[in-house]
Amino acid sequence: xxxxxxxxxxxxxxxxxxxxxxxxxxxxxxxxxxxxxxxxxxxxxxxxxxxxxxxxxxxxxxxxxxxxxxxxxxxxxxxxxxxxxxxxxxxxxxxxxxxxxxxxxxxxxxxxxxxxxxxxxxxxxxxxxxxxxxxxxxxxxxxxxxxxxxxxxxxxxxxxxxxxxxxxxxxxxxxxxxxxxxxxxxxxxxxxxxxxxxxxxxxxxxxxxxxxxxxxxxxxxxxxxxxxxxxxxxxxxxxxxxxxxxxxxxxxxxxxxxxxxxxxxxxxxxxxxxxxxxxxxxxxxxxxxxxxxxxxxxxxxxxxxxxxxxxxxxxxxxxxxxxxxxxxxxxx
Ligand SMILES: C[S@@+](CC[C@H](N)C(=O)[O-])C[C@H]1O[C@@H](n2cnc3c(N)ncnc32)[C@H](O)[C@@H]1O
Numbered sequence: 332x333x334x335x336x337x338x339x340x341x342x343x344x345x346x347x348x349x350x351x352x353x354x355x356x357x358x359x360x361x362x363x364x365x366x367x368x369x370x371x372x373x374x375x376x377x378x379x380x381x382x383x384x385x386x387x388x389x390x391x392x393x394x395x396x397x398x399x400x401x402x403x404x405x406x407x408x409x410x411x412x413x414x415x416x417x418x419x420x421x422x423x424x425x426x427x428x429x430x431x432x433x434x435x436x437x438x439x440x441x442x443x444x445x446x447x448x449x450x451x452x453x454x455x456x457x458x459x460x461x462x463x464x465x466x467x468x469x470x471x472x473x474x475x476x477x478x479x480x481x482x483x484x485x486x487x488x489x490x491x492x493x494x495x496x497x498x499x500x501x502x503x504x505x506x507x508x509x510x511x512x513x514x515x516x517x518x519x520x521x522x523x524x525x526x527x528x529x530x531x532x533x534x535x536x537x538x539x540x541x542x543x544x545x546x547x548x549x550x551x552x553x554x555x556x557x558x559x560x561x562x563x564x565x566x567x568x569x570x571x572x573x574x575x576x577x578x579x580x581x582x583x584x585x586x587x588x589x590x591x592x593x594x595x596x597x598x599x600x601x602x603x604x605x606x607x608x609x610x611x612x613x614x615x616x617x618x619x620x621x622x623x624x625x626x627x628x629x630x631x632x633x634x635x636x637x638x639x640x641x642x643x644x645x646x647x648x649x650x651x652x653x654x655x656x657x658x659x660x661x662x663x
Contacts, residue, residue, distance in 0.1 A: 356572045359630055367630035371396035371623075374405055383562040384408060390620040391597065394609065394636070396629045399601035403449030404479035406620065411453045412517075413617075415587060415608045417463040418446060421471070424576060426604075427625035439468055443475035450601050451479060457590040460510040463579065467602055469506045480510035488559035488583060507583070522589040525561075526550045555586070561647070569646060573631045575605035582647040584611035592617050606632025618639045623640065 350356065359367065372395045380386045387407045395402050414429040419431040423437040434442065443462075454460070460480055464472040469485070476482050486507040495501040529549040531540045541552040562580050571581050578619035584607055592598060594616040603621030605628055612619035613636060623629050 332500060351567070354567045355570045356567050356574065357570070357631065357634065358574060359634060363634065364627055364630045367633040368396070368626035369395075370633050371626065371629035373397070379405075380407065382408065384410045391618045392609075392613070393620050394603065394606070394619070394629055394632050395571070395622045396624070396626055397622060398486055398624050399446055399451045399552050402622050403446065403601055404452065406450065406453035406599070408452055409455050410597055410622075411450075411599040412455055412458055413592045413598045414450060414454060414458060414460045414462075414586060415584060415598060415600050416446070416450075416461070416602055417577070417608075418443070418602050419577075419601070419605065420463075420465045421468040422465070422515045426576065429625065436471055440471040440474055443468075443471055444478070445473055445541045446601060447479060450599060453599060454512050456513045457515050458512045459516050459518075460508075460512070461587050461591070462508045462510075464506045465509065466502065466504075466506070469508075472506075476508055476510045480512055481514065482508065482510045484509040484557050486557045486559060488562050490562070490564055492564050507587070517591055517593065519593075520554045523555045523586050524552045525555050527553045544631070555590075560588070563647075571607070571610070571633070571635070571646060573605040575628060575631060578605050579607045581607055581614070581645045584608050585615060585645045585648055588612060588615050588617055603632055604628050606635045610639045611645060613639045614641060614643045614645055 345419075353602065372389075372393050374385060374395065374397065377385060377389050383405075384407050385405050387410055390406060390410070421433050421435070422431075423433055424431045460476065462472050462476060466516055473482060473485070479663045486509060487504050488507060489503060490505045491503050493501070527550065529551050532549050533540045534543055539549075542549055544550070562583055565578050572578070588598060588611060595618065597620065598608060598612040600619070600621045603609060603623035606621065606623075609619040609621045609632055621632060623632065
């Protein structure tokens with residue numbers, strides 16, 4: 332049984348409530364929504380490659396309106412370097428009027444197998460795969476990934492949102508499973524180093540050994556762990572925020588792409604939502620292909636992509652966001 336505090340169904344629809352002046356949530360007028368949604372691609376107008384699949388040039392930097400179970404098998408074979416997938420969790424949720432009902436472990440495992448199978452042919456042998464989940468769906472995601480790929484880690488990230496419960500622990504984390512197609516894959520640990528507080532500062536001839544000091548303390552740079560505490564879900568004062576009910580932070584996707592892809596690589600998101608993966612990929616100079624079945628969310632993604640440029644700022648990556656608490660730093 333789902334605890335009462337987690338039963339709330341959030342809607343992805345546009346709220347009629349007036350917004351505070353400092354609310355930076357991206358909202359589209361009905362006209363804008365129609366205009367941007369019309370820019371989402373439709374495979375029926377495309378000339379397929381000789382193997383019947385889509386051509387690489389047609390999927391590079393593309394947002395497709397459609398179902399990933401149908402479009403996934405059409406993606407060019409062996410073309411994708413990183414798969415980042417944020418499927419609906421096994422929870423009641425409404426995505427733009429499309430009701431996703433909880434199905435239970437066995438059915439969710441089957442569901443995960445099905446969508447992974449739909450996109451698997453597009454992955455390069457060197458590809459990395461990241462799949463989001465909450466604690467409830469995490470075991471099914473692990474099992475489905477392990478059937479096809481080498482599971483390498485489970486990142487847990489702090490996601491502090493929602494109310495606490497009188498009868499359960501408040502859920503304040505999500506999982507991000509990391510797998511690879513083979514043993515040959517890219518992982519650039521140097522691109523995702525984090526600051527960690529130095530507990531025992533060591534000096535050599537009076538000079539700090541591998542640490543530095545600023546007004547907030549003594550730090551050293553170290554490899555990122557699988558516990559990410561410096562993230563926040565997008566909220567109303569952040570320009571990346573939209574009305575999508577389960578939007579992920581750009582910083583989360585950016586960290587993945589910095590570690591597991593090179594500039595120019597192709598990143599696939601078969602559940603694109605408001606476009607976070609595509610936006611982070613574009614800002615970091617990666618190519619993207621996204622599939623989303625809601626025209627309203629395709630419109631949000633395309634609107635966000637319009638203003639995202641290679642090199643554009645990703646909030647928190649440069650250390651200036653309120654959420655960007657260095658790893659290991661505790662506040663009183
Ligand atoms: C958890 S949300 C993804 C949110 C996204 N990561 C973001 O930051 O906005 C899942 C999305 O997948 C879409 N979706 C669900 N099933 C789909 C399918 N079979 N094909 C394409 N999109 C689907 C939903 O409309 C929803 O927007």
